[in-house]
Every structure is written in C-alpha cells, then in structure tokens.
Amino acid sequence: MLNIKSKKGKVKSTDAFKIVIQGVVQGVGFRPFIYRLAQRMNICGWVSNTSSGVFIQAESNKDKVYEFISRIYEEKPHSAVIESIQVDESEYEECKSFEIRESSLGLEKKTLVLTDIATCPDCLEELFNPKDRRYLYPFINCTQCGPRFTIIKDVPYDRKNTTMDGFQMCDRCQKEYDDSNTRRFHAQPDACWECGPQMKLIKNDGSFIEESSKVIEKTAQLIKQGAIIAIKSLGGYQLACNALDEEIIAKLRQRKGRISKPFAVMVRGVKMAEEYINLNDKEKSLLLSYKRPILLLRKKDSSIASSVAPDNNYLGCMLPFSPIHYILFKYLDIPLVMTSGNITDEPIYYKDDQVYQKLENIADYFLTNNREINVRCDDSVTRIFISLDGNLNKEYLIRRARGYAPMPLDIEYDFSRPVLAVGGYLKNVFAYGKNNHFFMSQHIGDLDNEAAISAFEEGIEHFKKIFDINCDIIASDMHPEYYSTRYAKDLADSSGKKLIQVQHHHAHIVSCMAENNLHEKVIGIALDGTGFGEDGYIWGGEVMIADLKEFQRAAHLEYVHQPGAEAAVKNPNQMAVSWLYHSFGEDIFKQDNEFISRIGKDKINNIITMIESGINTPLTSSVGRLFAAVSSILGICDQASFHAEAEMKLEQFQDEHCREAYGFEILKDKKELIISASGVIRQIIDDIKKTTPKKRIAAKFHNGLVDVFYKLAQRLKRKHGIDKVCLSGGVFQNIVLLTKLYDCLVNKGFKVYIQGKVPANDGGLCLGQAVIANEILKG
Numbered sequence: 001m002l003n004i005k006s007k008k009g010k011v012k013s014t015d016a017f018k019i020v021i022q023g024v025v026q027g028v029g030f031r032p033f034i035y036r037l038a039q040r041m042n043i044c045g046w047v048s049n050t051s052s053g054v055f056i057q058a059e060s061n062k063d064k065v066y067e068f069i070s071r072i073y074e075e076k077p078h079s080a081v082i083e084s085i086q087v088d089e090s091e092y093e094e095c096k097s098f099e100i101r102e103s104s105l106g107l108e109k110k111t112l113v114l115t116d117i118a119t120c121p122d123c124l125e126e127l128f129n130p131k132d133r134r135y136l137y138p139f140i141n142c143t144q145c146g147p148r149f150t151i152i153k154d155v156p157y158d159r160k161n162t163t164m165d166g167f168q169m170c171d172r173c174q175k176e177y178d179d180s181n182t183r184r185f186h187a188q189p190d191a192c193w194e195c196g197p198q199m200k201l202i203k204n205d206g207s208f209i210e211e212s213s214k215v216i217e218k219t220a221q222l223i224k225q226g227a228i229i230a231i232k233s234l235g236g237y238q239l240a241c242n243a244l245d246e247e248i249i250a251k252l253r254q255r256k257g258r259i260s261k262p263f264a265v266m267v268r269g270v271k272m273a274e275e276y277i278n279l280n281d282k283e284k285s286l287l288l289s290y291k292r293p294i295l296l297l298r299k300k301d302s303s304i305a306s307s308v309a310p311d312n313n314y315l316g317c318m319l320p321f322s323p324i325h326y327i328l329f330k331y332l333d334i335p336l337v338m339t340s341g342n343i344t345d346e347p348i349y350y351k352d353d354q355v356y357q358k359l360e361n362i363a364d365y366f367l368t369n370n371r372e373i374n375v376r377c378d379d380s381v382t383r384i385f386i387s388l389d390g391n392l393n394k395e396y397l398i399r400r401a402r403g404y405a406p407m408p409l410d411i412e413y414d415f416s417r418p419v420l421a422v423g424g425y426l427k428n429v430f431a432y433g434k435n436n437h438f439f440m441s442q443h444i445g446d447l448d449n450e451a452a453i454s455a456f457e458e459g460i461e462h463f464k465k466i467f468d469i470n471c472d473i474i475a476s477d478m479h480p481e482y483y484s485t486r487y488a489k490d491l492a493d494s495s496g497k498k499l500i501q502v503q504h505h506h507a508h509i510v511s512c513m514a515e516n517n518l519h520e521k522v523i524g525i526a527l528d529g530t531g532f533g534e535d536g537y538i539w540g541g542e543v544m545i546a547d548l549k550e551f552q553r554a555a556h557l558e559y560v561h562q563p564g565a566e567a568a569v570k571n572p573n574q575m576a577v578s579w580l581y582h583s584f585g586e587d588i589f590k591q592d593n594e595f596i597s598r599i600g601k602d603k604i605n606n607i608i609t610m611i612e613s614g615i616n617t618p619l620t621s622s623v624g625r626l627f628a629a630v631s632s633i634l635g636i637c638d639q640a641s642f643h644a645e646a647e648m649k650l651e652q653f654q655d656e657h658c659r660e661a662y663g664f665e666i667l668k669d670k671k672e673l674i675i676s677a678s679g680v681i682r683q684i685i686d687d688i689k690k691t692t693p694k695k696r697i698a699a700k701f702h703n704g705l706v707d708v709f710y711k712l713a714q715r716l717k718r719k720h721g722i723d724k725v726c727l728s729g730g731v732f733q734n735i736v737l738l739t740k741l742y743d744c745l746v747n748k749g750f751k752v753y754i755q756g757k758v759p760a761n762d763g764g765l766c767l768g769q770a771v772i773a774n775e776i777l778k779g
Contacts (some may be wrong), residue, residue: 015064016045018090021072022053023083024407026157027114027220029143030054032101032185033077039180041068044095049103051468053092059095079117079144079290081407095685100186103156112437113149113157113406113466116234116730118292118321120145122183127323128330136213138324139197139371141190142183145290149442150235150375151189155466159188163372170195197371199324205362212462216324219367220331228252230341230363234322235377235442236348237341237355239363240266244334252337253307255362257344259641263311264294264316266338273740276302276335277315282384282393283648292402293380294320308337309693311649316381321402324367334745338467340378344642346451349446350376375462376455377442379404383735385754397731400429400763405442406463409757412517413438413771416745417779420460420471421770422484424504424762426530426643426730430460430484432469433765435773439467443763446643447483456484474499475773477507477765479532500773504531505542506551508728510744512760513548514771516753521547522681522724523554523716525709525741527731528761529569529624529644538562540622540729542677543712545720549775553675555666555712559619561611571600572628572646573638577607578617579629583681591685595633623705624733626677630701633684634694642772644730650698651734658699664708666715673715675708707741713745724751730761 021030026049034047034056041064045057058065065087072081095690121125126132134140141147151163159165169177173192176184185188191197193213201210201218210218219229226248228241239256241248243265248520253259270284277297279287292314299309309315318338320326328336340348341359349355356366381399383391415433423429428444441459445452451501462637463469464558476488478501485501492499508531509524524546533539534553539555560582566573576595580588588604589596596604611617624647631637631646636653640646662683665676680701685699713725727746732738738754745752758764 015061016057016059016092017062018088019056019058019069020086021052021056021082021084022112024079024081024114025054026112026114027148027152027188028077028079029183030077030080030183030186032143032180033075035098035100035180035185036074037068037071037075037727038098041071043068044098044100045093046095046099047210048101049158051155057090057093057095059092060114067689077144077662079114081112083112099463103158112408113152113155115149115291115403115405115407116147116321117145117290118319118403119323119326123323124326127326131330134192136216136327136330137193137196137367138199138216138322138327139189139191140323141187143185143187144183146187146189146462147234150377152466153374157188162188163374164189164191167191167196167371197369199367201367202366204364204366204370206356209365215367216327217331218366221337222365223332223336224334228255228362229365230359230368231324232352232355232364232366232368232373233324235373235375236350237359239339239341239359240336242334243308243337244303244305245312246307249305249307249337252339252362255707258339258341259335260310260645261642262312262316263337263339264318264321264381265304265308265335266318266325267335268333269319272335273317273319274298276300277317280384286382286384287317287319289403291380292319293382293403294399295320296381296383304335313652318379324613326526345446346449346652347455348376348378352683364447369498375442375459377405380404380443385735385738385756387746388739389746391746392742396756397753397759398763399443401426401442402761406439406466409438409440409515409767411438411514411757412515415770415774417774418469418471418474419473419475419770419773420458420469421475421766421773422460422477422488423766423769424477424484425479425482426486427759427761427763428456428484429763429766430456430463431770432463432467432471433770434467434469438767438770439463439469440758440766453483455460457487472497473773473777475769476501477532477769478503478534498777500776502769503534503551503774504765505539505544505729506546507765507772508760509544509546509551509768510771511758511764511768512726512728512753512755513546514767515755515757516726518724518726518753519548520724521722522546522726523713523720523722524551524728525713526729527623527729528729529622533621536682538618538620538622540620540624541626542621543673543709545722546726547715548771549779554716555675556619557623557677558667559621561617562620562625563607563610563617565616565618568625569628569643570640571638571639572632574607575625575629575631576638577604577665578611579677579681580633580685581608581611583678592686593688594635597639598635611757625762627731629681630698631686633681634688634697636694644733647731647734650701651736653695654698654702654736655695656699656736658696658703660696660700660703661707662704664704666708666711675712680704702737702740705737706744709741710744710748713750714748717750723749724753726753728760728764730753730762
C-alpha cells in the first residue's frame with residue numbers, strides 16, 4: 001500500500017515539488033530507476049542520495065508528479081523497500097532536464113543499509129559469456145546484486161564510502177556508470193578485469209601459486225586433488241573441500257577442532273541439490289532467493305560423506321551466492337563442504353593478515369583477493385516449519401546473518417526512545433531500536449573469546465555510526481557473568497544512560513510476541529539450556545503468564561543440581577548422574593545398567609560427592625539439561641564436542657512413528673506448579689531393563705514433554721482465561737518437539753505463535769530485551 005506523507009497545508013498546482021523517500025532505497029539502483037522514470041514521463045529536476053534517504057526535485061504539474069509518485073511505488077526495483085514518501089512544495093529551479101546529482105548529507109541518517117545480494121541472472125549471463133568483457137570476472141555486479149553491507153563504511157551509499165573507494169573505474173566502466181540505459185548506471189561497486197579487484201592463490205607457506213584469470217580453475221583442480229581451500233567470500237573466509245571424500249573431511253575436522261558438529265554443503269544448483277536432499281516448493285524458493293541461506297533439508301541416501309553431518313537426518317545446503325562460487329562450479333561437478341573460515345567457536349575471519357596466521361595449519365591454500373571486507377558477516381541458517389496439518393508453512397530462522405542483516409526487522413512496534421539491546425552470551429546478536437525500526441546485527445557468536453568480544457564491540461559502534469543512533473537506554477540480560485551484561489553496565493555507568501536488565505526467559509517470550517504483534521497477556525513456554533532466574537538459580541523449563549512489560553512464573557521443571565556448573569554443558573554424563581541421583585537417591589547403583597558400567601562407579605561417586613557438598617553445583621530447571629541427561633543415559637552422547645550436541649542427537653535418534661508417552665507429574669508448590677521428571681527417569685531405566693528399543697524411549701520422552709506442557713497450558717487457560725501461547729527458547733530448535741507441541745495445542749483450541757523472522761534461540765533475545773525496556777519506560 002502506498003504510504004505518502006505530506007506536510008499540512010493545501011498543495012497548490014505549482015510547478016515544483018520536493019519528494020523525500022525513506023526505506024531501503026540506496027544500493028538497489030533506485031536513483032537510476034528514478035532517472036529513467038522521470039525521463040519517460042518528461043519530468044524535469046534531479047535526484048540525490050542523502051543520509052536521510054533519496055531526495056527528488058520534481059518539476060511538472062501536480063497531477064503528473066503524483067502519477068510519478070504512484071509509479072515509483074508500483075515499479076520500484078525488486079530489492080527496494082519504500083517505507084515513506086513525503087511530498088512538499090518546492091521552489092521552482094527551472095530545470096531543463098532530469099539528472100542525478102552528487103550525494104549530500106542530511107541532518108539525520110535515516111536511510112537503511114541493504115544486505116549483500118546474491119549474483120543476479122543478468123550478471124550470471126554475462127559472467128559465462130565468452131564474448132563479454134567481464135567473462136569469468138569474479139567481482140561482477142550491478143545495481144541488482146553484489147556486496148552492500150559488508151563493504152559499506154558509512155552512508156550515503158556512494159563508492160567513496162565503501163571499500164571500493166581505492167579502485168578507480170576504467171573508461172568503459174565509467175561510461176556504464178554514467179549511462180542511464182545500463183544496469184550499472186550508478187552501481188557503486190562496478191568494476192571489471194581492467195580496473196577492479198583481482199584474485200590470487202597462495203599456498204599456506206606464503207608462496208604464490210597463481211595470480212591470473214586461471215586462478216579459480218586452478219583452485220578447482222586442487223579441490224579435486226584433495227586440498228582444503230580458504231576462500232575469501234563476501235563477508236569473510238570460507239573453508240571448502242570435497243564433500244564426497246571421507247578422508248578429506250576427517251582431515252578438516254581434525255585441523256579445525258570440529259569433532260562432529262555438522263558441516264554445510266554448497267551445490268551447483270537445484271538439480272544437484274535434489275541428488276542429496278528432499279525439496280518442497282517453499283524450500284526451493286528460499287534456496288533460490290537472493291538471501292541464499294544455508295537451508296536445513298531432509299537427507300536422502302546419497303554419496304555425500306556420512307561424516308559431513310553425522311547422526312543427523314538433515315543436511316545444511318546452500319547454493320552459490322557470489323561470482324567466485326559460480327566460477328568454481330564451472331570446473332567442479334561435486335558438492336563442496338563450505339564452512340566458516342575460523343577456529344571452532346571464534347567468529348568468521350575476514351581480515352587477510354589474521355586469516356594467514358589463524359588458518360595456516362587448517363587450509364592448504366588461500367584463494368584471496370584485494371577487496372577489503374569492512375564488516376564480517378557469516379552465512380545465515382534457516383529451515384521451513386510445516387505444521388502436521390499443513391496450515392502453517394513458514395520460514396524458521398536459526399542464525400540471522402548474510403542475506404538478512406542489517407535490514408530492519410519487519411514488526412509493528414514503535415520505540416519511544418532509542419534503545420540498545422546487547423543480547424546474551426550464546427549466539428550473541430545485539431540490536432538498536434529507533435522509532436519504528438529495529439536493527440538487528442548479524443550473528444556474532446558466543447562471547448567467550450577475544451575475537452567474538454571484539455566483533456561485538458566493533459559491531460555496536462558501526463551500527464551506531466551507519467544508522468545514526470545515540471541510544472538513551474541500554475537493555476541487557478540479568479546474568480551478572482555474561483560479557484554483554486558487564487559491557488552494558490560499564491557503558492551505562494560511563495555515559496549516564498539508563499540500564500534496564502531483563503529476565504532471560506521473559507525476553508524469549510516477548511521476542512515471540514513482538515514478532516507476532518501481540519500486546520495482550522499470553523501463556524509463554526520458554527525452554528532452553530541456561531538463563532539466569534530471579535531467584536538466582538539457572539532457569540530453562542519455564543511456563544509464564546507474560547505481557548510486553550511483566551511476567552509471572554506459573555510453572556517450571558523441578559530443580560536439580562548441575563554438577564560442575566558450565567562444565568556440565570560439555571559433559572552430559574554429569575547431568576545424567578544428577579538426574580539419576582535425584583530420582584533414585586542412594587539406590588542409584590542398584591539400577592544395574594549400561595550407563596553405570598560405562599561411566600564407572602568411581603566417577604559417579606565423585607559427581608555425587610560434588611552434589612552433596614554443594615560446591616559448584618547450582619540448581620537448574622533447564623529442559624535443555626534434561627535432554628542432555630536422557631541422551632547420556634541412553635548412551636547417545638556422554639560428552640558434547642559442540643553446544644547442544646547431546647540434545648540434537650536425541651532429537652535425531654527417536655522413532656518418529658511412536659505415539660507412546662512417558663508421564664510427567666505436575667505438583668503444586670506455594671507459588672508455582674512444578675513439573676516433576678523424576679518418575680520419567682525411573683520409567684526410562686525400567687524400559688532399558690526391559691530392552692525397549694532406545695529409539696522408542698527417545699520418542700516417549702519427547703511425547704511426554706508435549707503432553708505435560710499441553711496440560712499446563714490447559715490449567716492456565718482455565719485459571720486466567722488466556723488462549724494464546726507463545727513458544728520460544730533454544731530447545732524449540734528441536735523441530736520434532738516444536739511441531740508436535742504446536743499441533744497438539746492448536747488441535748485443542750489454542751492460538752499458538754512461534755518465531756520465524758528472528759531465531760527462537762538466544763539470537764533473538766535482543767528483540768525481547770529492547771521491547772521490555774521500552775515498555776518499562778512507557779509505564
């Protein structure tokens with residue numbers, strides 16, 4: 001719908017109007033589009049980028065100008081997003097034609113920065129045309145595609161404000177840039193073989209291998225021969241190798257320190273993808289979109305090495321998104337492992353000197369170039385959620401980065417004062433809220449190392465600069481040990497800004513509410529691994545009555561000890577001992593089963609001693625830790641090599657056709673209802689003794705959780721008269737649990753809301769933090 005704002009007062013039939021357009025209108029070919037449209041309609045004047053958006057001086061009669069405005073909205077470039085058009089009378093300048101003028105700075109930066117866009121079909125046609133002067137040029141782009149966010153240093157979006165500033169256009173590129181009839185009319189990163197960035201291939205000992213147009217062909221040959229290549233892409237380096245070769249993948253895992261976490265693969269196109277995964281129409285459309293995310297898709301039995309995604313029913317798959325990838329697949333007919341160029345747990349590397357130092361013992365060769373990356377940005381990860389009845393079929397984001405960030409989140413919410421939300425500790429994403437915009441950063445990662453912390457701090461300053469936001473309020477998690485919490489407190493103390501700390505699980509639920517435009521009270525079910533509770537314990541199995549400002553804890557999983565605190569996250573067997581001891585007490589060793597013999601009585605006794613002493617054993621109500629305990633009891637995962645490995649493997653392991661369920665008890669405490677899992681642990685041990693198939697045990701555990709959370713929702717509906725339920729938290733990345741609980745609640749008459757535009761994991765916390773802080777201030 002066209003949204004035109006005009007200043008008050010009657011608009012006369014004068015000859016001149018000034019038009020200000022705000023939204024995603026820079027880096028999308030908007031000025032060339034305006035120029036061509038004005039030429040066709042015989043409108044005189046000019047257009048210019050400003051830091052506030054796009055400014056147009058239009059000289060013609062009123063009716064034609066308003067037709068011009070309508071056509072701007074209707075015919076705009078496909079990547080453009082128009083948020084507002086303001087029209088006012090202007091002084092007549094007696095323009096004789098229409099032109100594009102130099103950019104100017106406005107009083108306030110209001111323009112939006114576009115994400116990087118996958119190579120468009122027109123550029124691909126030129127890329128593989130031997131007669132075209134950009135044949136196989138790895139940096140081909142136009143106003144419809146190419147790098148944006150990762151090369152922008154400041155706005156307005158002009159070449160001088162990007163990392164292309166050091167490349168002077170040749171005469172032919174300049175001619176295209178100035179020609180309104182080409183796709184490269186005012187394309188800021190425009191370049192070619194003669195004047196643009198160039199590639200080179202370097203061995204990990206620093207010696208040059210190739211520095212010519214044949215460099216990518218040579219890279220393809222090396223991959224066929226079994227090499228691991230670090231490739232400089234749009235937002236950082238990627239590590240690539242043959243996805244069919246078990247030996248090479250084992251080598252990559254050993255070098256990278258990534259024992260079993262799944263890798264993503266890149267394939268040439270949809271036809272190749274369908275050899276390895278199942279695709280429905282919605283998934284195919286997302287895979288082919290300009291965002292080009294990693295999409296989690298159901299595996300087929302295929303020649304893909306089993307070690308690419310071990311013990312997993314899904315495979316992360318993506319298509320080429322840059323010319324470099326497309327050229328690589330000209331010489332390759334195999335899928336490639338394509339994973340972040342980093343040492344495990346650090347953010348993706350993007351600076352050349354850092355890469356050579358950090359990856360020299362991982363990559364055999366470096367396919368690099370001399371175009372600087374200004375902002376690191378990893379690949380996005382997503383999937384399609386389909387309810388069992390098929391009524392809900394939507395994207396369900398897991399990691400929001402390339403192709404999405406830094407585009408503002410599409411939500412109907414206004415911030416009364418600018419706010420910075422710093423997110424959490426795991427999967428950190430920070431964000432700024434300003435007026436009706438919410439700018440989420442790209443995925444930063446876990447704030448447990450210097451590289452991630454630097455990315456976090458630098459990112460906050462960069463967003464502050466390009467979006468011109470000076471926040472009044474800082475919102476953070478309550479956990480005193482999170483780096484993001486300490487950063488927020490230090491910033492508030494040094495600047496005098498107001499700090500509002502938000503409970504972790506309330507932020508999860510409000511994130512879901514804000515995305516779904518909910519303002520009334522809801523039943524919130526927040527399930528995850530760790531979140532600091534108001535009582536000082538670790539929460540993670542929470543049911544609450546919540547609105548955008550406040551919450552009441554209504555029910556939670558019973559507390560058990562988490563022996564070793566954070567160490568238990570990497571050692572699910574410790575949580576297994578804790579739950580077994582909680583359920584059987586001194587009779588734990590009478591339960592003669594393979595877990596006891598596998599872990600050993602001495603180690604189990606040491607863990608029990610830790611629990612009884614109360615040293616470094618906080619209480620937790622975490623459903624994530626319960627998942628980990630069951631995974632270990634069943635012998636699926638005793639030690640986790642990556643975050644939530646035990647939980648993920650339990651999800652993949654279950655019998656999806658089993659309908660039986662374990663019975664969780666609901667107990668009454670003074671203030672809240674308590675979900676008791678002790679009986680379920682005892683039922684699991686009984687089933688193990690009966691040699692019940694472990695896949696069935698895993699399914700009964702999942703189904704039991706669905707049943708108990710449905711029963712809790714029913715109780716709260718009767719008590720409070722609320723029929724809206726929001727599901728959030730990292731445990732809901734378990735697509736089986738999410739689907740079953742969603743369908744169960746819907747079938748029982750509840751209105752159920754899940755996320756999709758932001759992750760349900762801690763990558764979505766910042767949205768809830770910002771909204772809660774704003775509501776507190778409004779109150």
